Every structure is written in C-alpha cells, then in structure tokens.
Amino acid sequence: xxxxxxxxxxxxxxxxxxxxxxxxxxxxxxxxxxxxxxxxxxxxxxxxxxxxxxxxxxxxxxxxxxxxxxxxxxxxxxxxxxxxxxxxxxxxxxxxxxxxxxxxxxxxxxxxxxxxxxxxxxxxxxxxxxxxxxxxxxxxxxxxxxxxxxxxxxxxxxxxxxxxxxxxxxxxxxxxxxxxxxxxxxxxxxxxxxxxxxxxxxxxxxxxxxxxxxxxxxxxxxxxxxxxxxxxxxxxxxxxxxxxxxxxxxxxxxxxxxxxxxxxxxxxxxxxxxxxxxxxxxxxxxxxxxxxxxxxxxxxxxxxxxxxxxxxxxxxxxxxxxxx
Numbered sequence: 001x002x003x004x005x006x007x008x009x010x011x012x013x014x015x016x017x018x019x020x021x022x023x024x025x026x027x028x029x030x031x032x033x034x035x036x037x038x039x040x041x042x043x044x045x046x047x048x049x050x051x052x053x054x055x056x057x058x059x060x061x062x063x064x065x066x067x068x069x070x071x072x073x074x075x076x077x078x079x080x081x082x083x084x085x086x087x088x089x090x091x092x093x094x095x096x097x098x099x100x101x102x103x104x105x106x107x108x109x110x111x112x113x114x115x116x117x118x119x120x121x122x123x124x125x126x127x128x129x130x131x132x133x134x135x136x137x138x139x140x141x142x143x144x145x146x147x148x149x150x151x152x153x154x155x156x157x158x159x160x161x162x163x164x165x166x167x168x169x170x171x172x173x174x175x176x177x178x179x180x181x182x183x184x185x186x187x188x189x190x191x192x193x194x195x196x197x198x199x200x201x202x203x204x205x206x207x208x209x210x211x212x213x214x215x216x217x218x219x220x221x222x223x224x225x226x227x228x229x230x231x232x233x234x235x236x237x238x239x240x241x242x243x244x245x246x247x248x249x250x251x252x253x254x255x256x257x258x259x260x261x262x263x264x265x266x267x268x269x270x271x272x273x274x275x276x277x278x279x280x281x282x283x284x285x286x287x288x289x290x291x292x293x294x295x296x297x298x299x300x301x302x303x304x305x306x307x308x309x310x311x312x313x314x315x316x317x318x319x320x321x322x323x324x
Contacts, residue, residue, distance in 0.1 A: 015060040044076035051152045063122035087140035113140035173212040187238040199223045217246040
C-alpha cells in the first residue's frame with residue numbers, strides 16, 4: 001500500500017492540468033481572443049488577458065472557470081454625458097455576439113457577472129472590464145446595475161511571491177484545497193482559498209503537503225472574511241465545515257504519529273474521496289493474489305506488504321469485481 005504522503009502527492013498530481021491540456025487551453029484562448037478583438041464584433045475590445053485560477057496556476061481538473069478579462073475601449077462605450085453603460089446591457093451584447101458564432105452556438109449563457117462559454121472539455125468565463133487610471137479595472141457588480149473595482153493582477157503577484165517563498169509548493173497545496181472545496185459544493189470562493197493560503201503561509205512554513213493541508217484547515221477560519229461570501233449563512237456553513245475537517249485531520253495526525261498510518265489514510269480518504277487513491281489497480285491485484293496464496297504480511301504500522309511483517313492467513317474470498 002502507498003504511504004500517506006504518497007497518497008497526498010498523487011492526489012495533487014491527479015487533479016493538476018496536464019501538458020496536453022495546457023496546450024489545448026492556449027489554443028482555445030487564442031481562438032476566443034481573436035473573436036473578441038475582431039472589429040466586426042462591435043464590442044470594442046482592445047485587450048484580452050487570462051486571470052483567475054488558470055493564470056495563477058491553481059486550476060484543477062476538470063477545466064472549469066477559465067477566466068478572461070475583455071478590456072473595453074472606454075470612449076467607445078461612454079454615452080454623451082461620459083457615463084458607462086449598464087453592465088447588463090454590456091453582458092447581453094457579449095452573449096448575443098458569442099452565441100452568433102459557429103464555434104460557440106448555443107454554448108453561451110450569462111452567469112453573473114460574466115458570460116460563460118461551455119465547451120465539451122472546458123469552460124470560459126468572459127468578464128467585460130474597463131481599465132482605470134492608477135491601476136485596477138471596473139467590472140460588473142453582482143447586482144448587474146453598477147460597476148465595481150477589481151485588482152486581478154495584485155492577487156497573481158502576491159501568490160507568485162508567496163509560492164516562491166515556500167519553495168513553489170504553495171500552489172499545489174491550494175489545488176488540493178480547491179478540490180476539497182469543489183467536492184463540497186464550492187463552499188468558499190475559489191480566489192479566497194488563495195488569499196487565505198497567502199495569509200497563513202506568509203510566516204508559517206511546512207515540510208510536506210500533509211502538514212501544509214492540515215495547517216490550512218487549522219488556521220483558515222481565522223482568515224476567512226464574511227464579505228467574500230454571498231451571505232452570512234454561506235460564511236457560517238464554510239467555517240463549520242472547515243472546523244470539522246480540522247478535527248479529522250488532527251485526529252489523523254495523532255494516529256500517524258502513533259504508527260497507525262493505515263487508520264490515518266482512511267480518514268484522509270473519507271475527506272478527499274475519489275481522487276485520493278490509496279493503491280493502484282495493479283497493486284490491488286497483487287495484494288489480492290497474495291492474500292489468496294498466503295504470502296501477504298502486515299507490518300507494525302498496520303501497512304500491508306508482501307515482503308516484511310507478520311504473515312496474514314490465506315483467504316479464498318473473492319477480491320475481484322462481482323460478475324452479473
């Protein structure tokens with residue numbers, strides 16, 4: 001069986017974007033950028049840049065929420081009094097244009113405060129924006145009636161700096177937390193997971209991903225900000241869930257320190273579920289055969305092995321898939 005640290009490392013590998021997917025995303029971004037900047041679109045887009053999890057290299061599989069900022073020419077959108085248009089009218093124009101294209105026909109919808117394109121293997125969120133003097137961008141407010149300020153490049157810079165200071169292991173840690181978050185109905189805004197990680201690990205180091213993930217859950221509730229959530233109920237639900245996981249991970253750490261690694265792995269498996277693989281299929285088949293021939297052994301830590309430990313009596317039970 002794999003060790004706990006191997007299981008955690010494999011979890012991160014399993015949810016990370018592959019090189020092939022990366023190339024596929026780049027091609028799709030280039031294609032979409034060309035459409036958005038096309039003068040025939042009547043959208044007056046002068047720049048497009050990726051942001052969010054993809055830009056910050058914390059995106060996980062499957063490929064949802066690849067964010068694109070479409071920076072608009074402000075003078076072309078202002079009315080005669082110098083006012084910006086209603087965000088809803090801008091989003092509607094984006095949606096109608098993209099839906100008119102063969103590549104995106106019937107794949108576009110508005111998902112406030114952006115326009116979302118659902119492709120077979122990925123999803124893009126296109127956010128219209130206006131660049132502001134002094135830095136930052138005006139983007140549609142959640143109410144779709146006004147514009148609000150955003151500083152997307154600042155989080156990218158902060159995360160890059162923190163990741164470098166933690167030996168480039170902070171972003172992989174964040175991927176694991178984002179996976180847990182996605183499997184729990186996206187309790188926490190994705191970008192806020194990154195902000196919390198930056199705050200926690202500004203002055204705290206870690207030796208491995210087990211320690212890092214445990215530290216995130218142990219400290220997250222102190223750094224979660226209620227105004228990052230849509231409601232106080234959602235904030236409270238997220239805090240409660242985090243605290244429950246914190247208790248479980250601390251219980252697993254105690255078991256691990258007491259040389260009960262197999263029991264610790266069970267707790268991690270319950271938390272991270274399907275992508276937390278404790279053994280590969282070939283190893284499972286070998287173990288099944290060893291149990292049948294009586295060559296399986298169990299070590300002092302509770303870990304099964306075919307080489308060291310006390311012998312496990314042979315079993316003639318069935319370990320394969322049930323035939324129907």
